[in-house]
Amino acid sequence: MKHWPFFSVVRAGRESPDFKMNNNNGSICLTLSRPFLFCASALFIAFSVIAQASAQEDAGTIGVHVDGVPKNKVIKTIQVGGNPYAIAVSKNSKFVYVTDPLNQTVLKISARENKVIKTFSVTNPFGVTVTPNGKTLYVTNYLQSAVYAINAKTGEIIATETLASDAHPRNPVVTPNGAEVWVDGGNSANIYTIDTHTNALSSFTSDDLAVPTSVAFSPDGETAYVTDLQNESIVQFDTETGGEEGVINLSYGPTWCRVNPKTGTVYADRPYNVDSDIPAIFAFTVIETDVQSVTTTELPANFGVTKSGEYLYVPFAHASTTELGNTVVMYDTTTLEPVGDAIQVGNEPEFAAVTPNGKHAYVSNFADGTLSVIDTAP
Numbered sequence: 001m002k003h004w005p006f007f008s009v010v011r012a013g014r015e016s017p018d019f020k021m022n023n024n025n026g027s028i029c030l031t032l033s034r035p036f037l038f039c040a041s042a043l044f045i046a047f048s049v050i051a052q053a054s055a056q057e058d059a060g061t062i063g064v065h066v067d068g069v070p071k072n073k074v075i076k077t078i079q080v081g082g083n084p085y086a087i088a089v090s091k092n093s094k095f096v097y098v099t100d101p102l103n104q105t106v107l108k109i110s111a112r113e114n115k116v117i118k119t120f121s122v123t124n125p126f127g128v129t130v131t132p133n134g135k136t137l138y139v140t141n142y143l144q145s146a147v148y149a150i151n152a153k154t155g156e157i158i159a160t161e162t163l164a165s166d167a168h169p170r171n172p173v174v175t176p177n178g179a180e181v182w183v184d185g186g187n188s189a190n191i192y193t194i195d196t197h198t199n200a201l202s203s204f205t206s207d208d209l210a211v212p213t214s215v216a217f218s219p220d221g222e223t224a225y226v227t228d229l230q231n232e233s234i235v236q237f238d239t240e241t242g243g244e245e246g247v248i249n250l251s252y253g254p255t256w257c258r259v260n261p262k263t264g265t266v267y268a269d270r271p272y273n274v275d276s277d278i279p280a281i282f283a284f285t286v287i288e289t290d291v292q293s294v295t296t297t298e299l300p301a302n303f304g305v306t307k308s309g310e311y312l313y314v315p316f317a318h319a320s321t322t323e324l325g326n327t328v329v330m331y332d333t334t335t336l337e338p339v340g341d342a343i344q345v346g347n348e349p350e351f352a353a354v355t356p357n358g359k360h361a362y363v364s365n366f367a368d369g370t371l372s373v374i375d376t377a378p
Helices: 005-011 042-058
Strands: 073-080 087-089 095-100 106-108 116-119 125-130 134-140 144-153 157-162 179-186 191-195 201-204 214-219 223-228 233-238 245-249 257-259 268-272 280-284 292-294 312-315 327-332 349-354 359-367 370-375
Touching: 005 292, 042 327, 087 125, 087 359, 095 359, 106 292, 134 179, 144 191, 144 370, 179 214, 179 223, 223 257, 312 349, 312 359, 327 349
Parallel strands: none
Antiparallel strands: 073 370, 087 095, 095 106, 106 116, 125 134, 134 144, 144 157, 179 191, 191 201, 214 223, 223 233, 233 245, 257 268, 268 280, 280 292, 312 327, 349 359, 359 370
């Protein structure tokens, strides 16, 4: 079976240990390094088919609905093939874009019909973002350290930005005003910015950057938060000047962060701690250093935050027989407690993205070639 090294690097650059964890407070975790295997043998294909059938059989099962809380029922399983990974949703909530590294494609999905309407050929696509006007996609090529600007309507590659050879960019993020795309620079210790009008490429760094792995913006767009795997921190930058504003020092190397659009709270993963062997997710604010941590028995992936700021949708990608395996769990952002039952999705859910209109969440099921569509309306 073929290993795609960028998935291991994204999670930490090393193999994950076998975690044995106790869930004492019923909360969340994210893991750092988990290699992903592509279906290159009949054995793996057979396993995927069995897992997919089992997941689909249980996909509609969900707890009793409570008024005012999202329904959280899987209403559609979209067959896309390959290994879907990163997801971006247009600002008007009409289209969903999904990268498929195995098939070298980016899929365009109609949110109204919940089906694939176009397939774009892209070399080694990994992360994806879409500009607020919906006209341009930015897709990273992790293996070849590049970023593509792509016409979101036709799939034409408008520009190719070549980064430092050791950059290995993960997930591009567009600024709230749509003026720039920021890209984590990995081992190059840079942050790259792309002007969305001219596609001009720039970069900057600071003494506090070593291995930047993800970027998120404050609600007003004035501050960027950059997770740094090696320095075990999150570095804050002024988005207008690129100047460093401060450092939030942690005791772990984060790889993923997102910001609450209402409160400005930052959520970051604590993928692996050599002292405790317990993955976790943390919430912290810009000025406070006390970190709220929560743990669980499973290995979550890239989580999303609702536009209302009320909930986190956290996919648990570890395929197992425990209660959280192959599910998405909704967490209250105030209490960091799970709300309702775990939502059964497909095999190895890797990415959760909530539509801006708050009606649906899309989840990429990496190992069975499907997308789960969750009804998130109250």
